[in-house]
Amino acid sequence: MSKNNVRHNTEDLILEIKNLKTHFMLDTGTIHAVDGVNLTISRGKTLGVIGESGCGKSVTAHSILRLIPSPPGKIVDGEILLHRDGEVIDITKLKPTEEMMRNIRGNDIGMIFQEPMTSFGPLHTIGDQIMETILIHNDAANKNEARDQAIDLLRQVGIPNPEQRIDAYPHEFSGGMRQRAMIAMALCCSPTLLIADEPTTSLDVTIEAQILELLTGLQAQTGMAIMLISHNLAVVSEMADDIAVMYLGKRVEFGSTDAIFDNPLHPYTQGLWQSIPSVDGPLEKLVPIPGIVPSPRDLPPGCVFASRCSEFMPGICDAPKPVPIIEAEPDHFVACYLYSNG
Amino acid sequence: MNKNGKPIIEVRDLRQFFPIQEGFLRRTIGYVKAVNGVSLTINEGETLGLVGESGCGKSTLGCAILRLYEPTGGEVILHDGDEKLSVLELSHREMRQVRANMQMIFQDPFASLNERMTVLENVIEPLVCNNIGTSQEREAKAENLLMQVGLQKEHLRRYPHSFSGGQRQRIGIARALSIEPKFVVADEPVFALDVSVQAQILNLMQELQAEFGLSYLFISHDMAVIRYVSDRIAVMYVGKLVEYAERDELLQHPTHPYTEALHSAVPRLAQRGRRDRIILEGAPPDPGDLPPGCVFQTRCKYAEAKCRAEEPELREISDGHFVACHLAEDLNLVGIQS
Numbered sequence: 313m314s315k316n317n318v319r320h321n322t323e324d325l326i327l328e329i330k331n332l333k334t335h336f337m338l339d340t341g342t343i344h345a346v347d348g349v350n351l352t353i354s355r356g357k358t359l360g361v362i363g364e365s366g367c368g369k370s371v372t373a374h375s376i377l378r379l380i381p382s383p384p385g386k387i388v389d390g391e392i393l394l395h396r397d398g399e400v401i402d403i404t405k406l407k408p409t410e411e412m413m414r415n416i417r418g419n420d421i422g423m424i425f426q427e428p429m430t431s432f433g434p435l436h437t438i439g440d441q442i443m444e445t446i447l448i449h450n451d452a453a454n455k456n457e458a459r460d461q462a463i464d465l466l467r468q469v470g471i472p473n474p475e476q477r478i479d480a481y482p483h484e485f486s487g488g489m490r491q492r493a494m495i496a497m498a499l500c501c502s503p504t505l506l507i508a509d510e511p512t513t514s515l516d517v518t519i520e521a522q523i524l525e526l527l528t529g530l531q532a533q534t535g536m537a538i539m540l541i542s543h544n545l546a547v548v549s550e551m552a553d554d555i556a557v558m559y560l561g562k563r564v565e566f567g568s569t570d571a572i573f574d575n576p577l578h579p580y581t582q583g584l585w586q587s588i589p590s591v592d593g594p595l596e597k598l599v600p601i602p603g604i605v606p607s608p609r610d611l612p613p614g615c616v617f618a619s620r621c622s623e624f625m626p627g628i629c630d631a632p633k634p635v636p637i638i639e640a641e642p643d644h645f646v647a648c649y650l651y652s653n654g
Numbered sequence: 655m656n657k658n659g660k661p662i663i664e665v666r667d668l669r670q671f672f673p674i675q676e677g678f679l680r681r682t683i684g685y686v687k688a689v690n691g692v693s694l695t696i697n698e699g700e701t702l703g704l705v706g707e708s709g710c711g712k713s714t715l716g717c718a719i720l721r722l723y724e725p726t727g728g729e730v731i732l733h734d735g736d737e738k739l740s741v742l743e744l745s746h747r748e749m750r751q752v753r754a755n756m757q758m759i760f761q762d763p764f765a766s767l768n769e770r771m772t773v774l775e776n777v778i779e780p781l782v783c784n785n786i787g788t789s790q791e792r793e794a795k796a797e798n799l800l801m802q803v804g805l806q807k808e809h810l811r812r813y814p815h816s817f818s819g820g821q822r823q824r825i826g827i828a829r830a831l832s833i834e835p836k837f838v839v840a841d842e843p844v845f846a847l848d849v850s851v852q853a854q855i856l857n858l859m860q861e862l863q864a865e866f867g868l869s870y871l872f873i874s875h876d877m878a879v880i881r882y883v884s885d886r887i888a889v890m891y892v893g894k895l896v897e898y899a900e901r902d903e904l905l906q907h908p909t910h911p912y913t914e915a916l917h918s919a920v921p922r923l924a925q926r927g928r929r930d931r932i933i934l935e936g937a938p939p940d941p942g943d944l945p946p947g948c949v950f951q952t953r954c955k956y957a958e959a960k961c962r963a964e965e966p967e968l969r970e971i972s973d974g975h976f977v978a979c980h981l982a983e984d985l986n987l988v989g990i991q992s
Contacts, residue, residue, distance in 0.1 A: 364848040364849060365848055486937055488937065516707035517707065517877070517916065517919045518915060518919045518933075519937070520921075521918070521919035521931045521934075522934075524921075524931075543848070543849060544921065545849070546921035546922055549922075573923070583850065584850065587849060587850050587853035588853070589856070589878040589879055589882035590922065590924060591877045591881055591905070591917070591920050591990050592923070592924045592990050597857070600851070600853035600857060604818050605848070605850075
């Protein structure tokens with residue numbers, strides 16, 4: 313599969329995340345929700361981010377858009393570099409409310425949320441909410457143009473009779489329809505990057521297939537990049553070019569989809585593969601990862617996966633220092649002592 | 655697994671309708687046909703997987719079999735040794751005893767435990783309700799079970815709120831098994847769990863099945879989970895069983911267009927970058943306002959005039975393979991190759 317070529321041309325980069333740390337300072341202690349994450353996303357590509365609940369995948373997405381509630385949340389370290397027309401903007405240096413940031417949200421980066429049921433305000437029609445976004449981001453547009461544009465968008469995402477449905481309220485839409493409307497809203501300023509946070513989690517499989525197909529189609533049409541966040545490995549395996557595996561705020565492995573599936577290196581990734589059932593392939597007994605995810609309030613020293621790891625090396629893995637990130641093969645990174653020589 | 659083909663539960667033409675009421679007088683203007691004439695058999699020691707999308711009536715069917723609702727019509731027969739009990743005709747007193755043979759594991763481990771009781775009390779409760787053993791015996795039994803599902807001794811006196819979802823589900827399983835049922839309805843037991851914990855619970859349920867000779871009706875929307883646990887699989891769509899067969903037969907050789915579409919929609923791990931999904935247009939019909947003929951005809955790409963006029967019966971087209979489709983013999987449908 314040629315689409316899984318990871319070698320990033322720097323000209324094609326849209327977003328680079330370097331050593332991002334987002335912490336939540338609570339009365340009961342500091343939660344290291346995202347703790348040193350590196351990611352890169354290129355034009356027209358799909359980056360899959362997988363991990364279990366609490367691994368920091370949503371917090372990473374919200375950090376990119378500066379939507380972290382502060383206090384208690386804060387980006388304490390790292391850079392989020394947005395490449396736009398030859399210039400590079402560090403999002404972490406911007407104020408969440410300033411003009412530039414508001415511009416980036418929507419114009420450069422669009423986002424669709426997990427819960428299509430709660431992401432729309434219940435008191436306004438779907439059309440009004442999409443038109444509001446268009447009017448905010450495009451000063452030139454007037455109300456009639458915005459309405460025409462909204463109808464076009466709804467048609468593009470496959471809502472039947474958009475001329476009438478534009479005046480419907482969110483509760484009159486089914487879950488799949490609402491997710492389509494959500495996508496229409498995210499697309500209204502043609503973002504170069506679409507962040508999709510568990511876009512199909514609350515949907516039935518046949519509806520999920522519709523939405524995934526729609527996203528693939530829109531990507532082919534517009535050339536936007538997609539950051540697809542999901543706990544569903546099968547969804548990610550079908551959609552993504554590259555995959556980042558996260559565990560407890562760390563990016564433990566990163567590589568092309570083929571590399572991550574055919575040659576998983578981190579014991580956590582290997583454990584995930586053995587613990588999920590599939591509808592195809594040989595039917596083998598599942599091997600669960602023992603134990604549970606530790607509380608992010610008191611992280612173990614050293615490698616965060618050490619307490620559940622089958623390859624645990626006493627004195628090395630639990631040494632209180634950061635785990636090195638190793639490029640085990642070209643463009644395939646893993647944070648694990650098993651692959652460090654010496 | 656012990657599969658001697660002896661039935662434990664037989665369901666015949668089970669119907670569960672809920673009235674739609676309107677206006678000040680709450681007059682009944684129609685019915686939501688949540689379960690609309692379902693027949694199936696579950697054998698001793700076997701797992702029947704029930705798969706379908708949300709709102710198709712799979713949970714309602716599970717509850718109706720256990721008579722947690724009063725079904726509108728049909729029959730549920732429980733085989734107890736050589737005795738056959740018609741569950742829906744029993745009095746409340748008789749029902750109590752029968753329930754000891756039929757238990758349920760619920761979907762949401764955060765809602766199904768009593769928060770005011772310790773873990774141990776939660777598991778003892780069904781024994782008290784059914785008057786089984788002395789209090790020492792009950793406690794010993796509950797303790798044993800909790801250890802068996804993987805809890806530790808120091809956990810027993812704690813309250814449910816201090817446990818994670820996976821551990822709560824273990825407690826829910828221990829509670830369902832405490833009165834030694836023969837038949838268990840498991841309603842999406844791993845739905846709320848993380849993938850790495852999901853495998854722990856699935857394996858635990860299989861070990862317990864082998865040890866106690868349990869029969870499961872395993873309800874899930876996730877075809878991959880259903881494939882892993884089931885001996886046979888039943889596919890439900892808007893209150894009807896559309897197809898049911900042995901696991902591999904149903905996966906590899908579907909004969910109902912809905913089963914084919916469902917298979918096609920499920921994301922796969924072994925085939926990456928696949929782009930040949932069958933996309934079903936629209937959404938399932940409203941169970942309160944069903945289309946004429948086949949329930950699936952509004953979304954079926956193979957539908958003919960007959961499908962829109964006449965409702966297909968569930969019929970056996972090959973040994974143990976049942977399907978409700980007029981065209982089953984003529985279609986050449988694509989399954990999942992493993």
